[in-house]
Amino acid sequence: MVAPGDVQATPVRQRVSEAEWKLRVDLAACYRLMDMFGMTDMIYNHISARLADEPEHLLINAYGLHYSEITASNLHKINHDGEIVERGDTHYGINHAGFVIHGAIHASRRDVQCVIHTHTRAGIAVSAMEEGLLPLSLHAIRFTGNVGYHDCEGTVVDLSERERIVRDLGAKDLLVLRNHGLLTCGASIPETFNTMYMLEQACRVQVDVMAAGAQVRLASQDAQAATAHLFKPSVRRPYGVMEWEALTRLLDRQDPSYRS
Template identity: 45%
Template sequence: MLAAVNLKETVSAAEWQARCDLAALYRLIAHYRMTDLIDTHISIRVPDEPNHFLINRYGVMFEHMKASDLVKIDHDGQVVAAYDQGKNVNVAGFVIHSAIHHARPDIHCVIHTHTADGMAVSAQAHGLLPLTQHALKFYQCLSYHQYEGIALSLDERERLVQDLGNTKAMILRNHGLLAAGNSVADAFYTIYFLERACQAQIKATSSGSELVYPDAAVCEFTAQQFQAEETPQYLQMVWDAAVSLIAHQQSDYCS
């Protein structure tokens, strides 16, 4: 396996930047406590290589992830570069992420989590409720996928893609959350809001108090407001602010 300094000199500048961005994203997911030991996964499409994407080396904790830990694989789950040989990949991660990257060329980054609140909402028959402003971001633009067991079967990929449709956020029933975006910033913003919406829902529904719901017109209007606000410039500003939280780690994760 090549040392990090040699890897940076071996790959393109675009791939190295993608590796640094993805390593930073793994660490931010850890920062916001959305990890599950060595499980769950995040992927990013390799710039200028539409059939290849980067995913974590299985066994590395998210808070320790480095650019050189990431693995470039194809849609068949094969490691495609000599410099990544010897790095293991989570099979379930490959199944879920390869399905979406292959079917949705507009998707650049995919995040999958197993948080306690995300799993709790995934087990509730009504799914995500329009209880909070955070939840209204996903009003009528959130999909669901029925649980089929641990995602090890390639046959499940087609059903995952069908259920995702043209949305960028999905609740995997009895499992967890999934967020996708056309950039790292977009995907991070989406998983952050989806996770916060689930956290609020579990607290509200467990309180025993009567719940108040906005009317349908307000829900729809708020969802449209979110869509108008989420410009590439705004999402980049959110991402830059989040990355500043781990700026002191940059020399480590970008290595």
């Protein structure tokens, strides 16, 4: 176990497997993309990813770095209790209180590799609406039947809340944390990012529509069911995987330092 604050002399790149390094690069890219598309909240929130060959271990950001500063090397490897087992190349530790949510989902959902949690303006706004996410756009109706809701219990620091978070998420890929924010999870980093990006767009559209004050027209039940079916990973393709190549090319043109 690595002691808090210790930065090891040997660089992370030389201490980890090729599989872990690839996951680190993808996770760092995800952090940078979240910042690029305006889904950050200063140094808060997390994106976590489970290692395929070490399912008891996760990668997560150091608490104190902005998403635009995340690199493959400064991510920490932790266990499901939030203890650092492989320190990244940074003196910052992790936000143990904020890990309550991520730890709960990774421990209970073995089908999930990645979890993203946000505090965006539009996401919090929709989380505070009694109606929740409305079928106002294709961004939203693709998630029909796949959204859970968790009532606000204040700052998520009580370990007992884990049980209720897991219960309210169930087998779904999206969770609206009432008066708090959004959460998505998925079988890979690219898929989870795609889900969060589309959920965020759905929330922004909903806030715009509600603010306009016009009479709202909801998509029909048939349209919702048909769209949600087509967006299931097993029907056409796992959305986010093909898109990931274009997104990482975009990152590489702008700032490839996330790979370091």
